[in-house]
Amino acid sequence: MTTRRQFLFSSAVALTALPACLDAAVPKLVPLRAEVRCRKLFVRRTPDWEFILYSNGPNRPQPLIKRSVIKRTFGDDVYDTLRQRDHWAMIEAGWFGADDQFLPQPVRDPEYDIWQAYYRPEVEAHDLLEDIFFDGSAPWWGACLQEYGLSLVEHPNTPRYATAKIRNLLGLPALAAAINERTPHLSLEYGDLLMRQSWEDIT
DSSP, X not given: OOOHHHHHHHHHHHHHHHHHHHHSOOOOOOOOOOOOOOEEEEEEEOTTSOEEEEESSOSSXXXXXXXXXXXXXXXXXXXXXXXXXXXXXXXXXXSSOGGGEEOOOSSSOHHHHHHHHHTSHHHXXXXXXXXXXXXXXXXXXXXXXXXXXXXXXXXXXXXOEEEEEESOGGGHHHHHHHHHHHOSSEEEOOTTGGGSOTTSOOO
16 A cells, blocks of 8 residues: 555656656657669650650659648758658658648649759759769759760750750760769660661650
8 A cells, every 4th residue: 555655755756757758859750861763764866856865753743742741740941851752752651641742733833843853854864964974063064975975954944954965876885884883773775776777766
């Protein structure tokens, strides 16, 4: 049987420990950051007979997590620190359901412009190559790698538009080898392109 003295003593001990418990750091949920994904590059001929590279990334915007949901889950000012690929990683991990998501729209939606500027397949190809050949910062006027027949160009558009153009198809094998030497997360596939006649359709 608990005496009054024992009860008062145990209560005092509990009250003394309470502030320490309140001061203890509560583990804070942090966003799931996307890891590097393996990407492939392919060659496409444009209507004006230029050859550009494009990635196997999605060719249309993907769902993102609503700003209010990010704020509620991770706190204020976190939304603007996340890349779109971080959103996709958390959605793929099952952290957020369909009701927590929205799809960027092409009219007056900054998230659509961000996708168009960084994640569209041809822009992503430019940025991936800029990362491995120029540590993510090619000269602002563009870059030409003669040994590979490759030029990286940022066009003066709003929103941002950038392309990786192939000036000489014969440089594709050397470019593919150079990419393989630099990273395991990117490869260039051009199939039988070098054996085709110049007028054959290339998609």
